[in-house]
Amino acid sequence: MTTTDTMPKAKSRLWTPENKPVVIASGCIVVILAIGTAYTLATQGTATLLSPGYMLQQLQVGSFLGIVAAGMMLVILLGHIDLSVPWTVAASAMMATAFGGAAALPVGLSVGLAVGLVNGLGVAYLRIPSMIFTLGVNAVMRGLMVAYTGGFAPQTAATPLMQYLAVGKILGIPVALFVWAAVSVLVVFILRKTPVGRYIFAIGNRESAAYLAGAPTRWVIVFAFGLCGMMAGLSGTLLAGYSTKAYQGMGDAYLLPAIAAVVIGGTHILGGRGRYLGTLVGVILIVLLNSVLSIMQMPEAGRQVIYGSVIILMLLFYDRGRQERQ
Amino acid sequence: MTPDGQTDRGLKTAPSAHMSLTGITKRYGGVTALENVNFSCDLGSIHAVLGENGAGKSTLIKIMSGVVTPDEGRMMLDGREVTFSGPSAANDAGIVCIFQELSLMPDLSVADNIMIADPPRRFGLIDKRAQKRRAEELLARIGCEDVNPLNRVRDLPLSRRQMVEIAKALAKDPTVLILDEATSALTSSDVDRVFEILRKLRDDGISILSISHRMHEIEAVADMCSVFRNGHNVETFRQGTRSAEEIVQMMIGREISAHFPPKPDKDLATQGAAPPVLQVRNFAWENVLQGIDLSVRKGEIVGLGGLDGQGQKELLLGLFGVLKSTSGTIEINGKPVSIRSPIDAKRAGVDIALVPEDRKTEGLMLPMSISDNLSIASLSRMSNGIMLDQNALESSVAEAVRRMQIKIGNKSDAVSTLSGGNQQKVVIAKWLMTDPKIILLNDPTRGIDVGTKQEIYLLLRELAKEGAAIVLYSTDYEELIGCCDRVAVMYDGQIVRELAGSEITERNIISSALNIEEAAQ
Numbered sequence A: 001m002t003t004t005d006t007m008p009k010a011k012s013r014l015w016t017p018e019n020k021p022v023v024i025a026s027g028c029i030v031v032i033l034a035i036g037t038a039y040t041l042a043t044q045g046t047a048t049l050l051s052p053g054y055m056l057q058q059l060q061v062g063s064f065l066g067i068v069a070a071g072m073m074l075v076i077l078l079g080h081i082d083l084s085v086p087w088t089v090a091a092s093a094m095m096a097t098a099f100g101g102a103a104a105l106p107v108g109l110s111v112g113l114a115v116g117l118v119n120g121l122g123v124a125y126l127r128i129p130s131m132i133f134t135l136g137v138n139a140v141m142r143g144l145m146v147a148y149t150g151g152f153a154p155q156t157a158a159t160p161l162m163q164y165l166a167v168g169k170i171l172g173i174p175v176a177l178f179v180w181a182a183v184s185v186l187v188v189f190i191l192r193k194t195p196v197g198r199y200i201f202a203i204g205n206r207e208s209a210a211y212l213a214g215a216p217t218r219w220v221i222v223f224a225f226g227l228c229g230m231m232a233g234l235s236g237t238l239l240a241g242y243s244t245k246a247y248q249g250m251g252d253a254y255l256l257p258a259i260a261a262v263v264i265g266g267t268h269i270l271g272g273r274g275r276y277l278g279t280l281v282g283v284i285l286i287v288l289l290n291s292v293l294s295i296m297q298m299p300e301a302g303r304q305v306i307y308g309s310v311i312i313l314m315l316l317f318y319d320r321g322r323q324e325r326q
Numbered sequence B: 001m002t003p004d005g006q007t008d009r010g011l012k013t014a015p016s017a018h019m020s021l022t023g024i025t026k027r028y029g030g031v032t033a034l035e036n037v038n039f040s041c042d043l044g045s046i047h048a049v050l051g052e053n054g055a056g057k058s059t060l061i062k063i064m065s066g067v068v069t070p071d072e073g074r075m076m077l078d079g080r081e082v083t084f085s086g087p088s089a090a091n092d093a094g095i096v097c098i099f100q101e102l103s104l105m106p107d108l109s110v111a112d113n114i115m116i117a118d119p120p121r122r123f124g125l126i127d128k129r130a131q132k133r134r135a136e137e138l139l140a141r142i143g144c145e146d147v148n149p150l151n152r153v154r155d156l157p158l159s160r161r162q163m164v165e166i167a168k169a170l171a172k173d174p175t176v177l178i179l180d181e182a183t184s185a186l187t188s189s190d191v192d193r194v195f196e197i198l199r200k201l202r203d204d205g206i207s208i209l210s211i212s213h214r215m216h217e218i219e220a221v222a223d224m225c226s227v228f229r230n231g232h233n234v235e236t237f238r239q240g241t242r243s244a245e246e247i248v249q250m251m252i253g254r255e256i257s258a259h260f261p262p263k264p265d266k267d268l269a270t271q272g273a274a275p276p277v278l279q280v281r282n283f284a285w286e287n288v289l290q291g292i293d294l295s296v297r298k299g300e301i302v303g304l305g306g307l308d309g310q311g312q313k314e315l316l317l318g319l320f321g322v323l324k325s326t327s328g329t330i331e332i333n334g335k336p337v338s339i340r341s342p343i344d345a346k347r348a349g350v351d352i353a354l355v356p357e358d359r360k361t362e363g364l365m366l367p368m369s370i371s372d373n374l375s376i377a378s379l380s381r382m383s384n385g386i387m388l389d390q391n392a393l394e395s396s397v398a399e400a401v402r403r404m405q406i407k408i409g410n411k412s413d414a415v416s417t418l419s420g421g422n423q424q425k426v427v428i429a430k431w432l433m434t435d436p437k438i439i440l441l442n443d444p445t446r447g448i449d450v451g452t453k454q455e456i457y458l459l460l461r462e463l464a465k466e467g468a469a470i471v472l473y474s475t476d477y478e479e480l481i482g483c484c485d486r487v488a489v490m491y492d493g494q495i496v497r498e499l500a501g502s503e504i505t506e507r508n509i510i511s512s513a514l515n516i517e518e519a520a521q
Helices: A002-014 A020-043 A052-077 A085-099 A101-124 A130-149 A160-167 A175-193 A195-205 A207-212 A217-242 A252-264 A276-295 A300-325 B057-064 B087-092 B110-114 B128-141 B158-170 B188-203 B215-221 B244-252 B266-270 B312-319 B342-346 B359-363 B370-382 B390-404 B420-432 B450-465 B477-483 B506-513 B516-520
Strands: B017-028 B031-042 B046-051 B072-077 B080-082 B095-098 B176-180 B207-211 B224-229 B232-238 B276-285 B289-297 B301-305 B327-332 B335-337 B352-355 B438-442 B469-473 B486-491 B494-500
Touching: A020 A276, A020 A300, A052 A085, A052 A175, A052 A195, A052 A217, A052 A252, A052 A276, A085 A101, A085 A130, A085 A217, A085 A252, A101 A130, A101 A160, A101 A217, A160 A175, A160 A217, A175 A195, A175 A217, A175 A276, A195 A207, A195 A217, A195 B370, A207 A217, A207 B359, A252 A276, A252 A300, A276 A300, B017 B057, B031 B057, B031 B072, B031 B207, B031 B224, B031 B232, B046 B057, B046 B188, B046 B215, B046 B244, B057 B095, B057 B176, B057 B207, B087 B095, B095 B158, B110 B128, B110 B158, B128 B158, B158 B188, B188 B207, B188 B215, B215 B244, B224 B244, B244 B450, B276 B312, B276 B469, B289 B312, B289 B469, B289 B494, B301 B312, B301 B450, B301 B477, B301 B506, B312 B352, B312 B438, B312 B469, B342 B352, B352 B420, B359 B420, B370 B390, B370 B420, B390 B420, B420 B450, B438 B450, B450 B469, B450 B477, B469 B477, B477 B506, B486 B506, B494 B506
Parallel strands: B046 B207, B046 B224, B095 B176, B176 B207, B301 B469, B301 B486, B352 B438, B438 B469
Antiparallel strands: B017 B031, B017 B072, B072 B080, B224 B232, B276 B289, B276 B327, B327 B335, B486 B494
16 A cells, blocks of 8 residues: 555655656666676676775776866856867876976866867857867867877876875775865766856856846856866876876877766756756766776777767667657 | 438538547646637637637647647547648648747748748759749748748748748648747737738638737727636637637636736936936947937836837947947946946846847746746856855845736746746746846837736836836837837937827837837927
8 A cells, every 4th residue: 555655756756857867877887897897707606896995996996077067067068068178188197297396286177177178168258169169279288298208198296186186095985086075066066056057057048148137157167167177187187197207199089988977877968957966877888888898808899889979879768758748 | 401411521520620529638747737728719810819828728729739739639620530740731621720929931032932841843953943833832822922932041031931821821721720929039010911911811712810918900800709817718709709808818717907016106207306317328230329418217117118129229238338339428326337247237236137039048047947947047146156055046036026016826837838927937036046137128018918917017117116117119009108208219220209297109119110200390
């Protein structure tokens, strides 16, 4: 009796259009874990994937992506995109290691912030579409870094603080996870508790209406891009700490997964709609998918195909839901 | 009639009922948009559907044109039951809808637009010549031979675009043509032309269904009328058998005493000593506005009149800081101010609000919640610099909903779920939450039902009494006459005449709008 009464209720509460992407993505994570565990049980006789140590290690790797995705989400919510992430990550890492010492972390963040502000100013004031402008900025940053390093990996090493933040542990939990958590709290706070957060959603839905309501639309765009750049800078600095040095192309693997994580998490690619929880789940999904595929010793080519297909399939599911609602 | 009705399917059921709906019910979440509605339209007649916004008219035509499926009920077309999986299925069955917002693509040619759904093909490619020929035929059918099918739609005036829209609908060979406020953007001479076309199409045997808020247009063109209220078809009757008062009565379901709230006594108008709150001197912008002088006193409603497109809209936007490089001076309470963006206009000491022309693209973020839309203009007042004060926000949203009597289910519902009139109330309420001293309104009652119009008139007068200075642009002369203490009539970017008190008559407004005195001098 009671179960029949409460079950549909619980289901309908969980199955709101808002929750749907999060629920689907979470389900996907369970499936990926199940398949991976079945594989390891069959081949090695152990459930490696489910051990806490392995999980924490994956989350540690995922935190670099998670930090980039957090910033990317703000920009996507505006209806824009930041394609300058790869070389923002690399430039921050290179500058941070080049300066070294106590200045390393602030310099890494500042480089990211500066690139982000340039993006924001270009999009908000010059009115250049973000897809073009940030792509251009990415190329410029790449050129600058190649000129600076001569095309080789810089010889400088990451500072101890950078290494600690990336690979250190507190009570057995990687410090990088705490950094990711702090970034997450900041983004959730901005989106839910501040006027800026409301303006971000408003601009993503209808910029003209937000502008005519007296919202500081340009300022908000610059802010979001600046924060996104700074997150990329933070991630780059940590990444340099993780691999103890900076190198060419170190950010290349972060652009598409970051966008994918945000979109898989249910944020509308044209802006205006989305929840941070979804982005979080999206990041975890992508990291686990990658790791399971590598455990299964899937060749790189096959990995790319599966990776891409999963993203497309999930988005298909979401869009089907949208049509049903209309 | 043959016994089996083989020869004339249209006459098989009730006398010439071409399309009929029986027991139609449609719910959106907790809101019932239509409840057990019976409706039918006849072959070769023009059927007007009236009702306040939210009465269920839009849902009715969405069901008929396959945009939404009803929860209950049956639809019959030519005596056979039909269900539509989507708008294209309805099109195939001969039901074509012209929606309120123009659906033309501005950068494509007229011919491209007309034939967009099914362009003539040759070897699988679009046959441009056949397409042009077909477009010419269709344009000729509605008396628009002068429109070149190869012109871009962007280059056509609004009235011509509406004609193209009709031609586009005809390209689908409709037997039922539905118009959703298709005339609301047209001037009266263009409206006459559209009516002529509608009558011609009716005589060709097309059933026409027209939704409109303009009573005299319905009187001019309709054969049958149906009045909707709260999701019910209140009554269907032959046009001319009910008076306008009776129809209005049916629509609102309550007695309306006066159309407009009373104006204050003359003493306010003659109270020339009171300094103006808003004083505009020699205001100009590009070629559109020239030498505008305008003053508005506290407690006064000043109307902007004239034909559409004489610079009224630009004047309001200019005062609100939206236009770049305007010249002239704006003084608020005697102090010159510089207003270069809506943020400046909203600043304390300036306190201007603007209710923009198009609520769907300029006034609201449609997918966002009612509460978010209401609070968007006053977020800075409800935060301590960084964080929002949720309590203050909630209580002021509740206060706004109460004051404007906005009919809502839940304030976290998307604002797009509200009817047009309630959406407009949200736009106005959003600005009232900023405590404006000067309120600019750009045609705030366009496309809104009678009842909500009344409420807006009352509200404006109430706000004026509380000390606001109001500038109201309206395309409806009756509204200017009924609401305004003064009317500034614009012509070609200038204020050609200011009317006050008893001078505000339709005759004076129209003659000034056409700049007749000016020509005589």
